Structure formats: C-alpha cells, structure tokens
Amino acid sequence: MxxxxxxxxxxxxxxxxxxxxxxxxxxxxxxxxxxxxxxxxxxxxxxxxxxFRNPKRPVNSDDFKLIAPVDGKVVVIEEVFESEYFKDRRLQVSIFMSPINVHVTRYALSGLIKFSKYHPGKYLVAWHPKASEENERTTIVIENPVFGEVLYRQIAGALARRIVNYAKEGMQVVQGEDAGFIKFGSRVDLFLPLGTELNVKLNEKAIGGKTIIAVRS
Known part of the structure; x- marks a missing residue:
C-alpha cells in the first residue's frame, strides 16, 4: 500500500x-x-x-500508552523549555526519520486536538538543534484523559519541502490513525509532561504505531 x-x-x-x-x-x-x-x-x-509506502499497523487504542508517531531513531531525550504553546518546561523526545524510513505520521494518542498551526521556515538538517524552532514545521496539541496535553511537532528536514498535517482544532482523533506525512527526510518532536515514564532510550529504533514511547499507570 x-x-x-x-x-x-x-x-x-x-x-x-x-x-x-x-x-x-x-x-x-x-x-x-x-x-x-x-x-x-x-x-x-x-x-x-x-x-511513499504506507504499511498498515492496527493499533488497539490505549490511553495509558503513548506510541511512536513515526518510524526512525530516537535522537533527543531531554528536559527543555517549550516556548510556543506550553511556555514551560517539558520532556522532549525526538525521532529522526531518514529518507528510507516510512514517513507517515500517526496519532500517538487518542484525544481532542486543542491546537494545530503551520509555520513556514528554513530547511536546516533535521537533527540541527535549531530545526525545531526555525524549520518549516507544524505544531499539534492533543488533550488525552490520562497524559493531559501532549504536543508533537512535525519538522521538515534539508530535503523536505512539504509537510502534510490532517489535525484540525476540535477534532477527536484515534491513536494510531493517519495524522499526516512529511516528504523526504524529517523529524518529529514530542513534548510530554515532566515526570512521564519513558519506555525508550537514546538511539533506539522506533516503529510508528508500534513502539511504546511512554506509559502511565
């Protein structure tokens, strides 16, 4: 497919x-x-x-598990200040996608879309520290009954020239469903509440719709 x-x-x-x-x-x-x-x-x-392959990966929606939104490698795990929406400190988990990875973006959680905004920008290499704030990107916030508000950001890389985002404010979305696409090399950042229990480590390979990024008990 x-x-x-x-x-x-x-x-x-x-x-x-x-x-x-x-x-x-x-x-x-x-x-x-x-x-x-x-x-x-x-x-x-x-x-x-x-x-452009789009492997079908059925997901049993679970509000207590946050799944990887994309395929790739975990390149950042750190506490940062998120300045666009939360304006406070969050736990950032970033997944870098090479051109050979599946580039479908999937919803990491089920919930209500509280915020969705597109930003035109530069095309720095996706692993550049400033890519999250200066590259072409979209910012989406999902409100989930267990995790609260979780922000994810689709970031274009040096080769990418178009980000597709299906999330619109007010939508109810389902974990694992198609959330968009990033063309030709990119990164996705997740911003989670401090204290979130992570299930992945730095440099670990993530599979969109399958790998569990974080859990709540």
Whole structure:
C-alpha cells in the first residue's frame, strides 16, 4: 500500500520511467550505456515507491500508552523549555526519520486536538538543534484523559519541502490513525509532561504505531 500523498509523484515517476526505458531502447545504440540508463531509472522508481509506502499497523487504542508517531531513531531525550504553546518546561523526545524510513505520521494518542498551526521556515538538517524552532514545521496539541496535553511537532528536514498535517482544532482523533506525512527526510518532536515514564532510550529504533514511547499507570 502507498500513501495517498504520494499518488501524484508516483504517477509522474511511472511516466518518466516508462518513457526513459522506451527512449533508451530506441535511441541508445551502445548496449552497456542503454542498460545502465534503464537500471538507473528503475532504481529511481523503486526509491520513490519505497518512500511513499504506507504499511498498515492496527493499533488497539490505549490511553495509558503513548506510541511512536513515526518510524526512525530516537535522537533527543531531554528536559527543555517549550516556548510556543506550553511556555514551560517539558520532556522532549525526538525521532529522526531518514529518507528510507516510512514517513507517515500517526496519532500517538487518542484525544481532542486543542491546537494545530503551520509555520513556514528554513530547511536546516533535521537533527540541527535549531530545526525545531526555525524549520518549516507544524505544531499539534492533543488533550488525552490520562497524559493531559501532549504536543508533537512535525519538522521538515534539508530535503523536505512539504509537510502534510490532517489535525484540525476540535477534532477527536484515534491513536494510531493517519495524522499526516512529511516528504523526504524529517523529524518529529514530542513534548510530554515532566515526570512521564519513558519506555525508550537514546538511539533506539522506533516503529510508528508500534513502539511504546511512554506509559502511565
């Protein structure tokens, strides 16, 4: 299965691939050059297809567990001052997504969307310390009956040029469902209440919709 945000790009890639294969076959006489071009365009198509893949991961909603919103590696776990919404100190957990990761964003919790805002910005590499405040990004806050208000931020990376966010203020959302997409390399930051019991460690691999980031008893 492929994510709907990739349908147009996949179609364009298919047209380019078929056209290149046909042209290479008819216009390039040197066999090794012809085959090199054809293999290269097929690799290009495979990369596009794998980037927009959307694996189905059923989730049994549990208000006492906060799940990973995306695939990637946990690159930040620290107490920080969150200046946009809470304006106080929070526990930040950041997951970096490389271009080969699934880029679907999933709701980490069920609850009510209290805040959703898009910010245009720069395209620093996603692991840059200032990326959370200066890059193109969206900020979303979910109010959950167990965790309270949890903020997550989709952050574009150096290659990303479009963040898709489906969350709108007033929506009731369900844990694990599709929350959006970030195209071509990015990061997601979670801002949790201080004292939250984490279930992940720095540099650990996270799987969106499956890995449990935090728990409440």
């Amino acid at each position: 492929f994510h709907k945000e990739g349908f147009k790009i996949i179609l364009i890639a298919l047209v380019i691939t078929v056209g290149t294969l046909l042209l290479a076959d008819s216009l390039i006489e040197t066999l090794w050059i012809q085959k090199t071009v054809q293999v290269a365009i097929l690799v290009f198509l495979l990369l596009i297809l794998q980037f």
